[in-house]
Amino acid sequence: IVLPGGVEGATCLGDSALVVEMLxxxxxxxxxxAAICAAPALVLEKNGLFPDAYKSCHPAFIEQIPEAKRNTRRVMNDKDHKLITSQGPGSALEFAVEIVLTLAGKEKAAEVVAPMTVIPNLNYDKKFAVL
Incomplete structure (x- = not known):
C-alpha cells in the first residue's frame, strides 16, 4: 500500500476506518x-501504526513523529518494519525508485531509471551498480 501525501488527502485517509484496517x-x-509527505504523520502516527518504525515526513509534520523514531532523510526505508517514508513532492522520484528497488530489486530499478532524465547527484548509477 502506498499512501500519497497532501494535507487534505492524508487527513481523509487517516480518518478512513477501511484504510486504517487495510494498513x-x-x-x-x-x-x-509506503507513505509520503503528510501521510506518515496524518495517517500512520495518528492511528498508532508502525509505532516502532523509523519515519520521515514533510518537515511541517515532523514534530508529530516521536523524536526517537523521527528521521530527516529524504527517503527512509525501515526494512525491519517494512515501511518506506519520504518527505514530500521534492523527494517523490527518490521515493518511487526506492519502492521499485525494494519490491523488485536493483535490476528492475535500473531498468526503470535508465530512460529517465534524473538529477545527476541522485547517484542512481552507484546505488544500482548495474547501470
Missing part, C-alpha cells in the same frame, strides 16, 4: 507500506 492487515501480514 493494520498489511502490517500484520508483514507486507510493505
Amino acid at each position: 493494520k492487515q498489511q502490517q500484520c501480514d508483514q507486507k510493505w507500506v
